[in-house]
Amino acid sequence: MSVERPEKAVVLLSGGVDSTTLLVYLSSRLRIPEIRAISFRYGQKHVCEVAMAEWQAQEAGVKEHRIVDVPHVGALTQGGSALTDPSIEIPTLQQLSDAEKTQPPTYVPNRNMMLLSMAAAYAESTQTEAVYYGAQAQDEYGYWDCTTDFLERMNSTLALNRKVAVRVVAPFMSWRKADIIRLGDELGVDYAHTWTCYRGGDQSCGTCPSCVERERAFVEARREPTI
Amino acid sequence: MSVERPEKAVVLLSGGVDSTTLLVYLSSRLRIPEIRAISFRYGQKHVCEVAMAEWQAQEAGVKEHRIVDVPHVGALTQGGSALTDPSIEIPTLQQLSDAEKTQPPTYVPNRNMMLLSMAAAYAESTQTEAVYYGAQAQDEYGYWDCTTDFLERMNSTLALNRKVAVRVVAPFMSWRKADIIRLGDELGVDYAHTWTCYRGGDQSCGTCPSCVERERAFVEARREPTI
Numbered sequence: 001m002s003v004e005r006p007e008k009a010v011v012l013l014s015g016g017v018d019s020t021t022l023l024v025y026l027s028s029r030l031r032i033p034e035i036r037a038i039s040f041r042y043g044q045k046h047v048c049e050v051a052m053a054e055w056q057a058q059e060a061g062v063k064e065h066r067i068v069d070v071p072h073v074g075a076l077t078q079g080g081s082a083l084t085d086p087s088i089e090i091p092t093l094q095q096l097s098d099a100e101k102t103q104p105p106t107y108v109p110n111r112n113m114m115l116l117s118m119a120a121a122y123a124e125s126t127q128t129e130a131v132y133y134g135a136q137a138q139d140e141y142g143y144w145d146c147t148t149d150f151l152e153r154m155n156s157t158l159a160l161n162r163k164v165a166v167r168v169v170a171p172f173m174s175w176r177k178a179d180i181i182r183l184g185d186e187l188g189v190d191y192a193h194t195w196t197c198y199r200g201g202d203q204s205c206g207t208c209p210s211c212v213e214r215e216r217a218f219v220e221a222r223r224e225p226t227i
Numbered sequence: 228m229s230v231e232r233p234e235k236a237v238v239l240l241s242g243g244v245d246s247t248t249l250l251v252y253l254s255s256r257l258r259i260p261e262i263r264a265i266s267f268r269y270g271q272k273h274v275c276e277v278a279m280a281e282w283q284a285q286e287a288g289v290k291e292h293r294i295v296d297v298p299h300v301g302a303l304t305q306g307g308s309a310l311t312d313p314s315i316e317i318p319t320l321q322q323l324s325d326a327e328k329t330q331p332p333t334y335v336p337n338r339n340m341m342l343l344s345m346a347a348a349y350a351e352s353t354q355t356e357a358v359y360y361g362a363q364a365q366d367e368y369g370y371w372d373c374t375t376d377f378l379e380r381m382n383s384t385l386a387l388n389r390k391v392a393v394r395v396v397a398p399f400m401s402w403r404k405a406d407i408i409r410l411g412d413e414l415g416v417d418y419a420h421t422w423t424c425y426r427g428g429d430q431s432c433g434t435c436p437s438c439v440e441r442e443r444a445f446v447e448a449r450r451e452p453t454i
Contacts, residue, residue: 068299076295076345080352103389110348110393113384117344118303121337125307144387153387157340157380160371162330166337 005030008128012119013037013065015052017214018134018172020194021184025171026132027060028187036126037065038119042111043074043084046200055193066122073114081108083198090198093209102142106198106209112145113154120158120166133170136177148173177217185221232257235355239346240264240292242279244441245361245399247421248411252398253359254287255414263353264292265346269338270301270311273427282420293349300341308335310425317425320436329369333425333436339372340381347385347393360397363404375400404444412448 009032013019026032037060039053050067057065074084082088082105096104112135119131135146144150151170158166172180184191196214197204204211236259240246253259264287266280277294284292301311309315309332323331339362346358362373371377378397385393399407411418423441424431431438 066303068303070297070299072295072297072345073348076293076349077352108348109351109391110344110385110388113344114341114348117337117340118299121300121335121341122303124336125304144389147387150384150387153380153384157377157384158337160374160377160380161337162371164336 006032006128006130008032008034008036008126009130009132010036010038010119010123010126010128011062011132012115012134013039013053013057014134015039015049015054015056015195016134017177017184017191017194017196017217018136018180020052020056020134020191021180021187021189022132022134022172023056023060023062024187024189025183027062034128035060035062036122036128037062038122039065039067040070040073040115040118041067042070042108042115044108044200045083045086045090046195046198048200049195052193052195056190059190059193068118070114070118073108073111077109077111081111082106083108090208092207093212094207096209103144104209107143110145112143112150116154116168120168123166124161124164127164129164129166131166131168133168134172135170136172136175136180176220177213178220181217181221191218233259233355233357235259235261235263235353236357236359237263237265237346237350237353237355238289238359239342239361240266240280240284241361242266242276242281242283242422243361244404244411244418244421244423244444245363245407247279247283247361247418248407248414248416249359249361249399250283250287250289251414251416252410254289261355262287262289263349263355264289265349266292266294267297267300267342267345268294269297269335269342271335271427272310272313272317273422273425275427276422279420279422283417286417286420295345297341297345300335300338304336304338308338309333310335317435319434320439321434323436330371331436334370337372339370339377343381343395347395350393351388351391354391356391356393358393358395360395361399362397363399363402363407403447404440405447408444408448418445 037057198208198210199205264284425435426432
């Protein structure tokens with residue numbers, strides 16, 4: 001089976017811009033026949049993103065959408081992350097020091113390994129070799145578990161499996177966020193049904209690192225050509 | 228910090244022979260000042276092992292024992308494992324074919340990566356670099372996620388973390404189970420308060436692969452010297 005266009009795929013679907021675009025890409029461009037989506041309620045303040053994931057999964061006509069409750073992810077990392085700990089304020093992008101940008105307060109200890117390991121278990125149990133992951137390394141601020149190195153090492157571990165060697169595929173890893181949005185616009189992605197803001201209020205705050213990055217990317221993607 | 232005798236440690240404690248011996252080794256031989264234990268209810272039929280883990284953690288006087296409910300591990304792997312799926316019978320060791328011995332029906336898809344990733348998150352959140360893991364590769368039957376290769380690749384992934392580079396340490400990896408029991412006997416481990424049987428009935432069945440292996444190891448460990 002080629003990972004270029006597999007018969008089956010599992011996609012990690014957060015309900016944000018990147019994973020939603022990835023889902024639509026898999027279903028309407030690659031036309032993968034059997035897509036399963038998996039989303040997590042892990043104690044994130046912006047759990048409202050999961051409702052967007054649900055909408056998008058239904059829209060894409062996936063074979064199954066698993067929404068998994070993993071409150072222990074938040075509980076085990078209390079005191080560790082502004083994303084899951086009510087007592088730690090989500091910073092604005094401006095408040096982040098350069099040092100913090102390599103591992104900001106919104107980083108959740110080992111979250112991506114926990115989520116990917118569950119997605120890989122789900123894939124293995126459904127005899128699916130490809131797990132699609134919307135990670136994108138060129139964010140304004142960085143997480144070690146969103147890098148090409150991280151992905152390669154996770155894959156080298158999963159490759160040891162003696163029956164179903166699951167492989168995590170991250171097609172957008174080296175893309176700019178604006179390029180992801182350009183692709184999504186081509187594919188007709190409904191970005192009104194995506195969620196980005198870390199604060200998870202009724203409306204997006206517009207100042208958290210995630211909101212600022214989204215806004216900049218949309219401006220860049222949809223800018224009129226200068227000449 | 229040396230991983231030989233760190234100030235802090237997290238130990239994966241299933242309540243079986245290997246992890247219990249490891250816990251007692253860390254507390255009474257290495258005398259690590261700050262030990263945290265973590266156990267999981269993941270939908271295993273032999274969830275009674277967790278009560279043994281609780282007893283041993285208290286006996287060892289750990290700083291904290293986290294028992295984490297992760298029913299999704301069983302739910303995501305339904306149809307994949309005799310250990311978590313009520314409709315799949317636990318085989319006896321004799322029923323296992325040679326082919327099955329490299330990945331037997333009691334294997335739970337990607338379980339160890341899921342559990343280790345949670346233990347690593349817990350360690351990172353408590354500023355602990357060493358996660359101790361009672362894996363032992365020389366079982367009668369094999370799991371890819373109980374091998375030295377698996378461990379090395381997990382560690383190479385975790386080493387990318389920019390703040391707390393957690394390392395999984397498995398001192399018994401190349402030991403025979405009988406040697407683990409010999410060490411435990413020296414340390415005074417109370418093996419009556421450990422659980423091994425996969426079936427998780429009122430009493431150990433004596434025929435599942437895990438029971439047979441335990442019994443053989445105890446016979447080997449406690450055999451009178453021939454001369």
